[in-house]
Amino acid sequence: MTNNKIMRIDLSSFKSEVYEDPKLFGKYLGGTGVATKLLYDMNIKNIDPLSPESPIILAIGPLNGIYPIATKTIAMFKSPLTGNLGESHAGGRLFMSMYDAGLSAIVIAGKSPYPVFIVIKDEEVEFHRAYSIWGQSALATERILHSRAEGVGKRSIIRIGPAGEHKSLMANVSVDTGRHFGRLGLGAVFGSKNLKAVVISGSKRHKTENFAKFNKIYNKIFWDAVKSPAMKKYHNLGTPQNVLPLNKINSLPTRNFSQGFFENAEALSGENMSENYLAQQIACANCPVGCIHLGVLREPFEDNIHYKSFKIPYDYEPIYAMGTNLSISTPEALLKLLYIVERAGWGVMETGVTLSWATEAFERGIIGVKETDGLVLNFGDFETYEKVLYNMWNMKNEFYGDLNNGSAFCAEKYGGKEFAINFGKNGSPGYITGRDAFLGFLMGVRHSHLDSAGYSLDEKIIKGEMSEDPSAEVDLLIKEEEWRFILNSLTICLFARKIYTEDLVLEALDSVGIHRKSEQLKNLSRRIHALKYKIKIDNGFDLDKLEFPEKLYRVQTGRGKMDKGVVRKMISDYTSKIREIIREAEDE
Ligand code: SF4
Incomplete structure (x- = not known):
């Protein structure tokens, strides 16, 4: 089990310390619970997200490194994109490296006077000048640090690309191969600290208590994961398995959420990608599912005889964001766009939503060639999107610099809020199924x-x-989110949520010496919910000003057109319930 150790790193003084906090972990378990409480106690209310004081928290949970598919690491920070709670989850090897280093959480604050990368080996921290990798892409940075063999044991390398260095508000942090802290701008927070990368490794060996019990639970999870049809699908096609079923029910966002049916969905489907473009499948550490699919892109050298090839991760969300929602119709074009985004180190969903806003804004005459420096934006025009991405990468002019700040920022500055499809300033995920999807994104x-x-x-x-x-739908959304706070405190991959039932979670916790009852987990999830919302509200999230982007009321969702009156009532019910959750927590 995790050992309640927290490492604090100060980039301003190049100092670090490790201490134990059993009370914190005893109360909040780990992962999102612990990270939320840490962030709450830091009182980030008056902190600029890109200032030296702004913290980066990484946290794992008590089942990481022990049971299969407990593979995530939680990143918590103040989001530069939304101005309030920043939280993003990533798989890969990171949790395993932290576990092997004996660290349950890492808190990084301060700002280095020059570009650095950090190497954490067990409880030791080294600070290295990063001039030679500053400016390198997220992919090249990983290769360079890997070849320099920094660290011991199973290393994890997390790093930013040029987008993070430019403090693009939608910059991500790449984690190992094909995983990311993709949402809410963590890459900009790294960039603001002159922090290019963190390499983490550990050499601890772990002893298993009560082997018979561990073995029984391990085998159950393992075989459920390997045999269940749902997990088999993740293995075979990965999340792009969702492309065709969503298209069939008119729920696949197309051309900036204008409709839920994409005429070329077959080409971008998991089936076609798997059959014709799949180069390799990989897994997060300690996961038997292996849902990460890497597509291959071949490009000729100038002689047109020899080829270079690249591997690019593709999942459902990138396919929606840079594919269907921009009306990109071929896998080659999609992979090329994803390759640029991956190298620059942008969060792919926010990038796609911002480009789709820009395209509609161009079509409507809200922006023009003056802003785009002569480019004409049209849905489906891959070559132009490629140029736009490079102009953004190079911050070619003010407009391309602005695109780096995401769809909400651009709509505020140039107009077109009604078709900037973001919720709480975060670019929409890829579902146009109906009001419950949108309500979940908003709340x-x-x-x-x-x-x-x-x-x-x-x-x-x-x-x-x-x-x-409507009323039951609101209750179900809250119930589901609160159960997920527990899974996220244990940092279980949510693809395994049907395997990690409440009974199994209680049993697994018991096996590592954490004895809880169902009621206690429910109370904890409520408390976490209240804390997160308090952080959001303290930092400007206004419960009285919540609304869907206006365009969504005009489109046919999978459930048909939404009734604005009903949706407004649902938002109002939801916010009342959130206020009640906060009040209850304050009364405790
Ligand atoms: S199911 Fe996929 S994302 Fe989840 S842990 Fe396994 S490989 Fe990683």
């Missing part, structure tokens, strides 16, 4: 599809498995 603490998966409620209603009931 979820991260404004992510992974907060409460409202799209799956919509899908049930579309399929006739559940009937419409």
Whole structure:
């Protein structure tokens, strides 16, 4: 189990310390629970997200490194994109490296006077000048640090690309291969600290208590993961398995959420990508599923005889963001765009939503060739999008610099808020299933599809498995999000949420010496919910000003057109319930 150790690193003084906080971990378990409490106690209210005081928190949970598919690391920070709670989750080897280093959380603050990368080996921290890798792409940085063999044991390398260095508000942090802290601008926070990369490794060996019990639980999770049809699908096609089913129910965002049906969905489907473009499948450490799919892109050298090839991760969300929603119709074009985004180190969803806003803004005459420096934006025009991305990378003019700040910023400055498809200033995930998806994006603490998966409620209603009931839908969204706070405190990959039932979670916790009852988990998830919302509200998130982007009321979702009156009432019910959750927590 994790050992309650927190490492604090100060980039201003190049000092670090490690201390234990059993009370914190005892109360909040780990992962999102611990990170939320740490961020709350730091009182970030008056802190500029890109100032030296702004913290970066990484946290793992008590099942990491022990049971399969407990593979995530939680990053918590003040989001430069939204100005309030920043939270992003990533897989890869990071959790394993922290576990092997004996660290349950890492807090980084301060600002280095020059570019640095940090190497953490167990409890030791080295600060290295990063001049030679500053300016390198996120992919090249990983290769360079890997070849320099920094660290011991199973290393994890997390780093930013040029987008983070430029403090693009939608910059991500790449984690190992094909995983990212993709949302809410963590890359800009790294960049603001002159922090190019962190390499983490550890040499601890772990002893298993009560081997028979551990073995029973391990085998159950392992075989459930390997045999379940849902997980098999993740293995075979990965998340792009969702492209065709969503298209079939009119729920695949197309041309800036103008419709839910993309005429070329077959070409971008998991089936086609797998059959014709898949180069390799990989897995996060300690996961038998291996859902990460890397596509291959071949490009000729100038002689047109020899080729170079690149591997590019593709998942459902990147396919939606840089594919269907921009009307990109071929896998080659999609992979080329994804390759640029991956190298620059932008969060792919916010990038796609911003480009789709820009295209519609151009079509409507809100922006023109003056802003784009002569480029004409049209949905489906891959060559122009390629140029736009490089202009953004190079911050060619004021407009391209602005695009780096995401769709909400651009819509505020240039206009077109009604078709800037973001929720709480975070670019929309790829679902146009209906009101529950959108309500989940709006009210979820991260404004992510992974907060409460409202799209799956919509899908049930579309399929006739559940009937419409606005009040019950709100309750189900809150219930789902609160259970996920527990899974995220244990940092379990949410793809395994059906395997990690409440009974299994209690049993697994018990096996590592954490004895909890169902009621205690419920109380904890409420407390976490309240804390997260308090952070959001303290930092300017206004519960009285919540609304869907106006365009969404005009489009046919998978469930048909939304009734604005009903949606408004649902938003109002939801906010009342959030206020009640906060009040209850304050009364405790
Ligand atoms: S299912 Fe996929 S994302 Fe989840 S842990 Fe396994 S490889 Fe990683």
